[in-house]
Amino acid sequence: MNANPIDLRAKTHWVWRETLAVHRRSPETRLASSLSPIEIFVALYYGGVLRFDPAQPLAEHRDRCIISKGHGSICMYPILADLGFFPMEELQRVCQTGSFLGGIPDPVIPGYETVNGSLGHGLGVATGMALGLKRKGSDRRVFVVVGDGELHEGANWEAIMFASQHGLDNLHLIVDDNGISMLGYTDDIVSHDPLAVRLSAFGWDCMEVDGHDVAAVQAALLQMKASCAGKPKALIARTLKGHGVPGLENAQLSHIMNPKPELIDSLLEQQP
Amino acid sequence: MSIKPLAMRDVLLDRIWQAMEEDQKIFFVTADFGSPVLDKIRADFPQRFVNVGIAEQNLINVSAGLALEGYTVFAYAIAPFITMRCYEQIRVSLALLSEVRPMNVNLIGVGAGYSYVVSGPTHQCYEDITLMRALPNVRVLSPADHVSAGALFVRCVSTMGPKYLRFDAQVLPMIYETGAPDLDVGFHIHRSGRSVCLVATGYMLHTALKVAESLSAAGHLVGVIDLFDISNFAADQLETALSSYAGIVTLEEGFRGRGGVDAMLFEFIARRGLDVRMLNIGVEGTYRFELGSRAELHEQVGIGHNSVLRSVTTFIQSLAN
Numbered sequence: 106m107n108a109n110p111i112d113l114r115a116k117t118h119w120v121w122r123e124t125l126a127v128h129r130r131s132p133e134t135r136l137a138s139s140l141s142p143i144e145i146f147v148a149l150y151y152g153g154v155l156r157f158d159p160a161q162p163l164a165e166h167r168d169r170c171i172i173s174k175g176h177g178s179i180c181m182y183p184i185l186a187d188l189g190f191f192p193m194e195e196l197q198r199v200c201q202t203g204s205f206l207g208g209i210p211d212p213v214i215p216g217y218e219t220v221n222g223s224l225g226h227g228l229g230v231a232t233g234m235a236l237g238l239k240r241k242g243s244d245r246r247v248f249v250v251v252g253d254g255e256l257h258e259g260a261n262w263e264a265i266m267f268a269s270q271h272g273l274d275n276l277h278l279i280v281d282d283n284g285i286s287m288l289g290y291t292d293d294i295v296s297h298d299p300l301a302v303r304l305s306a307f308g309w310d311c312m313e314v315d316g317h318d319v320a321a322v323q324a325a326l327l328q329m330k331a332s333c334a335g336k337p338k339a340l341i342a343r344t345l346k347g348h349g350v351p352g353l354e355n356a357q358l359s360h361i362m363n364p365k366p367e368l369i370d371s372l373l374e375q376q377p
Numbered sequence: 378m379s380i381k382p383l384a385m386r387d388v389l390l391d392r393i394w395q396a397m398e399e400d401q402k403i404f405f406v407t408a409d410f411g412s413p414v415l416d417k418i419r420a421d422f423p424q425r426f427v428n429v430g431i432a433e434q435n436l437i438n439v440s441a442g443l444a445l446e447g448y449t450v451f452a453y454a455i456a457p458f459i460t461m462r463c464y465e466q467i468r469v470s471l472a473l474l475s476e477v478r479p480m481n482v483n484l485i486g487v488g489a490g491y492s493y494v495v496s497g498p499t500h501q502c503y504e505d506i507t508l509m510r511a512l513p514n515v516r517v518l519s520p521a522d523h524v525s526a527g528a529l530f531v532r533c534v535s536t537m538g539p540k541y542l543r544f545d546a547q548v549l550p551m552i553y554e555t556g557a558p559d560l561d562v563g564f565h566i567h568r569s570g571r572s573v574c575l576v577a578t579g580y581m582l583h584t585a586l587k588v589a590e591s592l593s594a595a596g597h598l599v600g601v602i603d604l605f606d607i608s609n610f611a612a613d614q615l616e617t618a619l620s621s622y623a624g625i626v627t628l629e630e631g632f633r634g635r636g637g638v639d640a641m642l643f644e645f646i647a648r649r650g651l652d653v654r655m656l657n658i659g660v661e662g663t664y665r666f667e668l669g670s671r672a673e674l675h676e677q678v679g680i681g682h683n684s685v686l687r688s689v690t691t692f693i694q695s696l697a698n
Contacts, residue, residue, distance in 0.1 A: 212478065219470070220469045226465075229438025232439055233439035233443045233444075237443045237445070260438065
């Protein structure tokens, strides 16, 4: 897993294409919110950040990765299949009878830790796991991926306060800060700005990064992981919802927009 | 076993405290709710005691995370808050997740029914049985005294899955003086009667036993059953116990006709095809702000001793006609 930035960029593009292809076959999936965190997941899973074992997804020696923004993580389907968590053929059956890959991922999927998609739960559960790992004397880490819209759920802030109170420096929060929830721009709804300042004020070490520069995301994650200074850590990844899809990218209602099949087909034909 | 009545929570907390020395896997989480016995846990096991603050949503999620890491978790708060403030956390992170993950989280809710007598409806709890029994995988346990409450410790550590323990906040008279009821049966027959059986849970078992005494003096022998495991009782044995009666009276310190023990018994009787009539005694579905003793409040809402005695007497007479 010594992927260099070039490999990661290629992988990012492959995941982007495969995510479009999954959505083309299964339009019930949420596309726009699954395109913004691709670099985050590629850096986590291919960039030497997470320790995992596809043959034993819940092995004690894994790092825990909680994907709280469930419906906005369909890009994880090709990643998990590619890494061997389940066969690649499963990608052909998303949302179909008998498949375990639904419109919103469930913990029956190998590689998914908890219930997600109902927003605002992942960080609190991750906080409990981080505390449990500390008390067990384990050096394993906990990563949580949330959306910025999801931070409107107050339970997150209970967990944010708790994590700093207990110095959970094995806990890593990654915010897919695409700036859009279902009905519009989060800045117009209830703004988190300035999120890094807010998290810092709550006792977290906070970094910001261009979430579509996969090498920068990887570097930030590795730096975060290396530093354990008695504080929980957050990475705010500035991303674009619907990244790379004309008409969808950063559109106010992108969460509930489905690009036309012909557009997806043309995008898939354009680039290898 | 103590010979004087104790608070349910203190007895269970003492059992937990005793076990935490040997069992390194027990973790105790509170939402800033205490008791003198809890101070021992806090002092002696600071590494496995955590106060999340007044934050019940996080109480549940942190407990779920600890359980996923293999801990047997006891989560502790006031009953209406540990059930209703964080209901979706319980649904998602406990009921739903325990479907596919081994987890052991025991929610201890203190303050069943009217037990916080002068605190009013925010701190009283009449909805929790309904809400918690609506969730698959969540076991609802409702003891009537400190002996049965303490005995539940064994059930908490030996059975995986989420559980809700509905505890009274007051020190109630001891009922199980000769030993705890059989946890595997889930209910306990205190008296046998002729035509009517009272099925009660929690505090209302005390009322049921007194009413049965009063009725006995008037020549009516009624049965009394303590239903303390509302989710997992021995169904065949309960059917046998109930099948000889013409009438069954449910008694709960919770809303009547809103999915509590009354509904559970209705469903049970219907499924089992028992030919029996039912009378349900519970709190009428309104929130009230009157102050008074618990007995006075109970009379106001139809679940006090005198009210129950009248209702059951009328019910017995109606069965005879």
